[in-house]
Amino acid sequence: MSSIYGMAVDRRKFLLGSASLASVTMLTQGARGASAPAKEFTLVAASAQAPLVGSPHSDTNVWCYGGRVPGPEIRARRGERIRVRVENRLPEETTVHWHGVRVPNAMDGVPHLTQKPIASSEAFVYEFDCPDAGTFWYHPHQRSFEQVGRGLYGALIVEEPETVAVDRDVTWVLGDWRLLKDASISDDFGNMMDVSHNGRVGNTVTVNGRVQETFYARSGERLRLRLINAANARIFGLEFEGHKPQVIALDGQPVEPHEPANHRVVLGPAMRADLLLDMKGGRGQRFRVLDTFYRSLEYRLLDLVYTDEPPLRDLANAKPIQLSNNPLAEPDLKNSERHEMTLGGGMMGGMMSAMMNGKQADMRTLMHNGLVWAINGIAATGHIHEPLLTLQRNRSYVIEISNGTAWHHPMHLHGHSFRVITRNGEATRYREWQDTVLLNPRERAEIAFVADNPGDWMFHCHILEHQAGGMMGVIRVA
Secondary structure (H helix, E strand, O other): OOOOOEEEOOOOOOOOOOOOOOOOOOOOOOOOOOOOOEEOOOOOEEEEEEOOOOOOHHHHHHEOOOOOOOOOOOEEOOOOEEEEEEEEOOOOOOEEEEEEOOOHHHOOEOOOOOEEEEOOOEEEEEEEEEEOOOEEEEEOOOOHHHHHOOOOOOOEEOOOOOOOHHHHHHHEEEEEOOOOOOOOEEOOOHHHHHOOOOOOOOOEEOOEEEOOOEEEEOOOEEEEEEEEEOOOOOOOEEEEEEOOOOEEEEOOOOEEEOOOOHHOOOOOOOEEEEEEOOOOOOOEEEEEEEEEOOOOEEEEEEEEEEEOOOOOOOOOOOOOOOOOOOOOOOOOOOOOOEEEEEEEEEEOOOOOOEEEEOEEEEEEEEHHHOOOEEOOOOOOOOOOOOOOEEEEEEEEEEEEEOOOOOOOOEEOHHHOOOEEEEOEEEEEEOOOOOEEEEEEOOEEEEEEEOOOOOOEEEEEEOOHHHHHHHOOEEEEEE
16 A cells, blocks of 8 residues: 555555666676776666556656666676766756766766766766775766656666675665656656755655565575665655664665664665665565655555565574675864854745855745755855865865754765764764765754865755755865
């Protein structure tokens, strides 16, 4: 059973889609290693028809890579170099951002800030090394509130140098759509109601582009389940009935294995989690995976269903898996420089004015320009701005982010990963490395990192309507 805006409906009437992963066009594949030739891929961004709802509904017109939603899963190993040719067959400009990957600034895919947008009928080649193993993803940064909302995203998986002892490595790309009764995508992108509240939360949730009524597994299997939240705004809070998943990585970076707080895996937009899922159920059993993040809007995502095969092994005394660390520079907290970022605006936020294009503007003027959010009192337009901060390369920094609004904000820093070291003044238990930190309303968090990647980097809310409405800026590393 799923729900649309609190109304219980049959899952087949709940507009949920189906579209399989596309295969990646691999042009050449060299040997592994930093000196080896790059692995080459092609991504074609274009409109396509996808059976998001399935019979008896018509296919849905989407924008996607490789003719499918999500786009082709790109895989490499840590330390390998990849080269991706992106061909734009959309009716407008686009870019591709490699979310969470510590790429050189020129490869970051931010229009006008790091590259000229890819015009319609033109192409651009991205080339970079993959310094970290983990679960990452790719999506446009040009008008992302609409381009992502129409289906432009895909998984980028970077494998560890060593083999991880699991039976299956599974990726679930979680998508969220706003569909009309005829299964077409609603065109109300960027409307002020969404921008000023909690973003474009849809009425249709997909796993790898389809309604996954069931996910089959064998008793005794050990799974690595990679979760990617590719939604514009929906926050997922997944509960696995009858199971105790262990979180082994967040945003691509290893973390001490642990059960999620309150037995619920919470992922804001753009966030990822790798779970170790031991299938300890019996043959033929069925268990629900529920999304319970929004009160009164809970629904069943899918069922975990056990096959009738005999158990693969006894997992009663199986130990968690600790992934090997990536080569991240540890911040020097004692000698770090400290800064503050304050998030303001939105409905019930009380923001009366903010700086816009270098001038103070009242709320009426801001709203006339589609702006209702600010960072440190600045409502950003476009992607090019005077930096919020200028950081010295290779120095350690602690930034306290204060959410002074009534809404959630997943704040993403490009080009770096950071440790989340405190929340509301209390030290975090796992000091997790992330690239996107989810802040609850009125919450404060401290992040710490070494500014070791030079360039102008976006810092923004990954609720894409909030970004479009002013909650973004630039952090310069020089």
